Amino acid sequence: MDTISEDLLHADIHDLKLGYVEDSGVDTYTCLICGYQTEKGIVYPENGVLYEAEKSMRRHIQDEHDSMLDYLLSLDKKLTGLTDLQRTLIGFFNQGLSDHDIIAEIDGGSTSTIRNHRFMLREKMKQAKLFLAVMELMEEGGKGRQPSAASSKTAQSKLPGKLGERLSITNEENEQILSIYFADGLYGPLTSFPKQEKRRVTVLRHMAGDFEQGRIYSEKEVNQVIEARYADFVTMRRYLIEYGFMDRLPDGSEYWVKQPEEKGKVKKEMKNQRRKELVDEYMSTPRPMGVLQIRNLENGKIYVTSGTNLPGAINGQKARLHSNYHVSQALQKDWKELGEEAFAFEILEELQPDPQAANDLKQQKIYTDKVAKMEKEWLEKLQPYDDKGYNKRPRADKL
Incomplete structure (x- = not known):
């Protein structure tokens, strides 16, 4: 996962x-x-x-x-x-x-x-539910207490996004954490990436300062800036995005530092059009739909299924198998014993989008019904039951 x-x-x-x-x-x-x-x-x-x-x-x-x-x-x-x-x-x-x-x-x-x-x-x-209520009441009680004058003076500025709602890092804590992880000085290399969240956020905020406000970076340029401080630039880049210190376009072609006070209309308009173009291109690309089989390369047994989004269906099947809760217990057992490399995911039939279908929400049901019919035909053709496969034989066939 x-x-x-x-x-x-x-x-x-x-x-x-x-x-x-x-x-x-x-x-x-x-x-x-x-x-x-x-x-x-x-x-x-x-x-x-x-x-x-x-x-x-x-x-x-x-x-x-x-x-x-x-x-x-x-x-x-x-x-x-x-x-x-x-x-x-x-x-x-x-x-x-x-x-x-x-x-x-x-x-x-x-x-x-x-x-x-x-x-x-x-x-x-x-x-x-009760435990959640207890924890929320506990946190609300803590928020209701007024901080001392000393702690108020040392509090850092608000962190980006929802981080500021659950984390408070004082100047004293900030200096102490950075001295641990930047042993050669604040402009030197990062010795290791912390696991504890408050320390991690402190390090990420400091690393984000290596990037210029308002400048657009390519992924390669971001990697170069990070690598000068820390070898695992992939992990660092991902966490800078996840924690809200940086943002990027959906295809990863452009990166930039997020403005702390960026609200409402204060946006990066030069990126909006590019984002819209990329999203439009993605959403207008038809998803392949149809029937697929999972084939055991060692004994030839198969499991037949379908989906209106074949890549998503394959990912879903793999997620269930990796997490040990697949609907077919026999397939799950062989997967666990033999490993993923012993199985092939193969497309049996693909349905092309019907240009004559109505351009409304009924279209999805049209595709769903067609795919279900295709799956039924392949089940009848391949009979992936008992010794031949992992599918459960329809109840009518058992009588």
Whole structure:
């Protein structure tokens, strides 16, 4: 799993469910998974349909990341606190499977066991709500206390974005941290990249000072500036973006230092048009859709599935397999034993966008129905069941 963004880790429940966050200060919506942005006031075309910024962001989540539930379930159990079985069951519950169907999918258990798991998950949700309330009350109590005169005098200026809401770094702390990580002086090399957040932010803010305000940098130029101080420029560049000290165009062709007081109309207009052009180009590019198979290179067994966005479908299948909660337990078992290199992801049939389809929201359903029909035909043709494959045989065929 890729590194989790700080925005996602600190997002509230509402934004986590949506998968994106709104920044009213700069009129943008930002994907919590990959950082993709849309901007209010810009219309985004896709397959002949025009979408406003928030609707376009919702479609981005669906097309590129399948769903927020799938993404969150794919996260490490240390982050979610869910066991592999719980993640699998939540996926089945979300699909609306009955208890009997779930028992058939996991090849064992009883309906009472499934009901017990449902009950325990609801209890876990109640506990999580209470714990969240406790923590929020604790933090609100801390914010209500007035800082001493001494600490007020030493407080640093507000950090960018939401960092300022949860972090306060005094001048004394700033000097102490920088002296540790820049042992040869403030203009010398960075000895190591800190793991503790307050130290990390302090170092990033200092490193951002190496860049000129108002100047546009290429990715190569950004790397050169960072590498003069720290060898791992890729990590440093990513964190400068994630923590809001720098920004870039979606294709990474231009980078710049974000202005601390940048609000409302105070934007970099020279970049807006370029951003719009890149986003329009991306959104107007039809997504390949159709049927694919996952083939075991050692025994030839296959798993057939489909999607209206084949790259997204492949990424979704890999995420489930890597996270050990794939719907096919047999495929999951072989994947775990043999590794990813033992499997091939192959396109069986691709559906070209229909220019005759109506240019409205019904178009997506037209494609979805066509893809579902194609998948059914391939299942009938290949019969990827039992010894030949990993798909579950349709219930009617078992009778």
